[in-house]
Amino acid sequence: MTALTGRVSIVTGASGGIGQAIAESLADAGSSVVLGYGRSTEKAEALRTSITERGGQAVAVQADVSTAAGAAALVKAAVDAYGGLDIVINNAGITRDGLFMRMKEADWDAVMDTNLKSVYYLVQAASRQLLRSRYGRVINIASVAGLMGNIGQANYSAAKAGMMGLTKTLAREFASRKVTVNAVAPGFIETEMTASLGAEIKARLLEQVPLARLGQPRDVADLCLFLAGDAASYITGQIIQVDGGLVM
Numbered sequence: 001m002t003a004l005t006g007r008v009s010i011v012t013g014a015s016g017g018i019g020q021a022i023a024e025s026l027a028d029a030g031s032s033v034v035l036g037y038g039r040s041t042e043k044a045e046a047l048r049t050s051i052t053e054r055g056g057q058a059v060a061v062q063a064d065v066s067t068a069a070g071a072a073a074l075v076k077a078a079v080d081a082y083g084g085l086d087i088v089i090n091n092a093g094i095t096r097d098g099l100f101m102r103m104k105e106a107d108w109d110a111v112m113d114t115n116l117k118s119v120y121y122l123v124q125a126a127s128r129q130l131l132r133s134r135y136g137r138v139i140n141i142a143s144v145a146g147l148m149g150n151i152g153q154a155n156y157s158a159a160k161a162g163m164m165g166l167t168k169t170l171a172r173e174f175a176s177r178k179v180t181v182n183a184v185a186p187g188f189i190e191t192e193m194t195a196s197l198g199a200e201i202k203a204r205l206l207e208q209v210p211l212a213r214l215g216q217p218r219d220v221a222d223l224c225l226f227l228a229g230d231a232a233s234y235i236t237g238q239i240i241q242v243d244g245g246l247v248m
C-alpha cells in the first residue's frame with residue numbers, strides 16, 4: 001500500500017516533459033492514471049507500457065483539452081477504467097510567442113484555449129466525480145510568467161495568470177466538499193518547451209536563478225505528488241513556485 005493506492009488521476013499533456021514525470025510519480029505512488037495526450041500516440045503508449053511494467057495502472061487517451069469533448073473523454077475513461085476520479089492535473093500547455101504589437105489573434109486564442117479554457121472544460125466535466133470523492137485534488141500547472149510577465153509572452157502569461165485566479169475561486173467553491181485546488185508555477189524547466197531557447201538566452205536566464213540551474217520535470221512532479229497526497233489536505237488556493245528562487 002502506497003500513498004495514493006486506490007486513487008484515480010487524470011494528467012493532461014502526459015506525453016510532454018513535465019506531464020510524463022507527474023504521471024510516473026502518481027503511478028509509482030499507487031494511483032491509477034489516465035494519460036491524456038494530444039498528438040503523440042507513440043510517446044503516450046511508451047509511457048503507459050513503462051508504468052504497467054513497473055506494476056502501475058494506466059490508460060492512454062487521446063483528447064484535445066481545448067474542447068469540451070476532449071475533457072469529457074478523459075473523465076469517461078477514468079470512470080470506465082477505474083470507477084471514479086480523485087485527482088486532476090491540468091498540465092497540457094503550449095506557447096505561441098511574439099511581441100504583443102504583432103501578436104496574431106489566432107495565437108492569442110490558441111494559447112487561451114489550450115492553457116486556460118482547458119481548465120474550465122476539464123474541471124466542469126470532472127466536478128461531479130471530484131465532489132463525490134470527498135478527497136478531490138485539482139492541480140493546475142501555471143508558470144512564473146503568470147506572476148512576473150515575460151516579453152513575447154502576453155498570451156501565455158495572461159492565460160497562466162488567469163489560471164491562478166481560477167485556482168483560487170475553485171478552491172473556495174469546492175472547499176466544503178474537501179476538494180483542494182492549487183496551482184504550481186514552474187520557472188525554467190528543461191523540456192521540449194524550453195529546448196528551442198538559444199544558449200545565450202539560457203545563460204542569461206540562469207543568471208536570474210539563485211539556485212543557478214534549470215529545473216527538471218522531476219522537481220515539478222515531486223511537488224505535485226505532495227499536493228495530491230493526504231499530507232497536503234490543509235493546503236488549498238495556493239500558487240506554489242518551483243523556480244529555483246527566480247521569483248521571490
Ligand SMILES: NC(=O)c1ccc[n+]([C@@H]2O[C@H](COP(=O)([O-])OP(=O)(O)OC[C@H]3O[C@@H](n4cnc5c(N)ncnc54)[C@H](O)[C@@H]3O)[C@@H](O)[C@H]2O)c1
Nearest residue numbers: 013015016017018038064065092093143186188189191193
Ligand atoms: N518547461 C518549462 O520551463 C515550463 C515553465 C513553466 C510552466 N510550464 C508549463 O508546464 C506544462 C507542461 O509543459 P512542458 O514543459 O512539459 O511542455 P511539453 O511541450 O513537453 O508538454 C506539453 C504537452 O501538452 C500537450 N498538449 C498541447 N496542446 C494540447 C491539447 N490541445 N490537448 C492535449 N494535449 C495538448 C502536448 O502534446 C505536450 O505533450 C505546460 O502547461 C507549460 O506551460 C513549463
